[in-house]
Amino acid sequence: MPRAGLTPEVVVTEASRLCDERGFEALSLAAVAKRLGVATPSLYKHVPGLAELRRRVALGAVDDLTERLRAAAVGLSRGAAVRALFTTFRVYAHAHPGRYTALQREAPSPEDAETYAAFARPVEVIASILRGFDIPQDRAVHVIRALRSALHGFIDLETHGGFQMPESLDESYALLVDGFVRILEQWPEADRA
Numbered sequence: 001m002p003r004a005g006l007t008p009e010v011v012v013t014e015a016s017r018l019c020d021e022r023g024f025e026a027l028s029l030a031a032v033a034k035r036l037g038v039a040t041p042s043l044y045k046h047v048p049g050l051a052e053l054r055r056r057v058a059l060g061a062v063d064d065l066t067e068r069l070r071a072a073a074v075g076l077s078r079g080a081a082v083r084a085l086f087t088t089f090r091v092y093a094h095a096h097p098g099r100y101t102a103l104q105r106e107a108p109s110p111e112d113a114e115t116y117a118a119f120a121r122p123v124e125v126i127a128s129i130l131r132g133f134d135i136p137q138d139r140a141v142h143v144i145r146a147l148r149s150a151l152h153g154f155i156d157l158e159t160h161g162g163f164q165m166p167e168s169l170d171e172s173y174a175l176l177v178d179g180f181v182r183i184l185e186q187w188p189e190a191d192r193a
Contacts, residue, residue: 006036008046012056019057019098024105027054027098058106059118061099065092066121073129079181081129086151086177093155104152133184143184150180 015032022031029050033040047053065088072084093100108115126144135143154176156162163169 006038006042006046008056011036011043011046012053012060015053016057016060016096016099019102020096021098024054024057024098024101027057029053054102054106055112055115057099058102059115061096061102062118062122064096064099065089065103066125068092069122069125073125077129077132079185081132082147082181082184083177085126085129085147086173086180089151090155090173093159097159100155130184133187135184135187147180150176 072088073081
């Protein structure tokens with residue numbers, strides 16, 4: 001008989017907390033069961049296994065991040081919207097490091113329609129912001145990849161101790177964001193035609 005109050009949502013929420021506290025790599029059914037005060041086999045009534053639990057943590061993270069990105073960009077356009085986007089990503093990565101890692105490690109294949117659609121939503125938010133810069137449609141994917149690479153590269157180096165010099169990381173991040181905004185604002189006229 002399942003423990004009262006234990007649901008798939010409760011299991012995923014606790015797994016997400018564990019990831020943020022101990023790292024995505026520490027996620028295991030045994031660790032989640034221990035935190036919930038149940039035997040590991042009882043979790044199988046709520047999730048079919050570790051792979052699915054990892055997938056559900058990533059789905060929850062992508063939904064959460066998407067809503068935060070939308071909220072941050074509401075009423076903003078162009079440079080202000082890009083700055084809000086960059087800030088939101090960085091704040092999310094620091095507040096939820098395990099979930100942020102899940103977003104990087106659990107990227108779906110097109111065969112997983114549900115997860116693929118979920119992971120497309122934050123990309124759609126980014127694309128809507130970039131439309132304010134008149135980026136040609138055939139360049140949008142490339143610009144989004146460059147933006148995400150800049151974001152993740154900085155965040156990954158920052159969170160893994162890759163920046164050891166004493167200068168302000170906030171100032172470095174602002175420089176990165178401002179540089180990206182300038183690139184977008186000065187997009188070559190020849191490419192806009």
